[in-house]
Amino acid sequence: MSPFGQQLRELRRARKLTVNQLAVYSGISSATISKIENGKRGTPKPATIKKLAAVLKVPYENLMAAAGHIRAFPEEIREASESYQSIYEIYQTAVTRGAEHLPIFNSQKWGYLSKQDIENLSKYFDFLASEAKKRTSSL
Incomplete structure (x- = not known):
């Protein structure tokens, strides 16, 4: 399984969605989602990632970075202001505690x-x- 496929599966399960539900809500076939999760399909295109991010309620940029389309978020924030760094750390804490879906984000x-x-x-x-x-x- 690819790291992106594994992350996609974890996000889907965290939202308590089946592959079929994610397919219906995103407009992406369940076969494609299953292939991505199982590493049997290459890196999804940005348009596919955008649809998945919207349904999974995660920032598009995070999934783009996980897929390798853009530089990973932590690299970008090393160059950013200290306050931005702390906001990212808050978000990371929420993710580790399963709270990244909260409306505050x-x-x-x-x-x-x-x-x-x-x-x-x-x-x-x-x-x-x-x-x-x-x-x-x-x-």
Whole structure:
């Protein structure tokens, strides 16, 4: 199995989708998806990857990097600002904990939030982080 095929399978399973469901939602045949996952098909074209990313709710660029079409994200952020690095680390933490699908990572939804909404979100996050820190400190 190719690394891309393995990642595709993991993402599909994390979303609790069958191959057939992913095929229906993406417009890509189930045979093609199965071949990709099993490493029996070469690297998918960017148009195919875009369809898969949309259904799997992952950034298109991440799948493009996994497929080898673009330079991997970590390389790019080494050259970026420190704040961008920390945002990437937050996302990576979410991925390792299976939370990358949360609405907070959907950039389109941020467009609806007002400055006050974002401030409230920040205060609530600070509260949750404080409670989590207390909880882990007492273990």
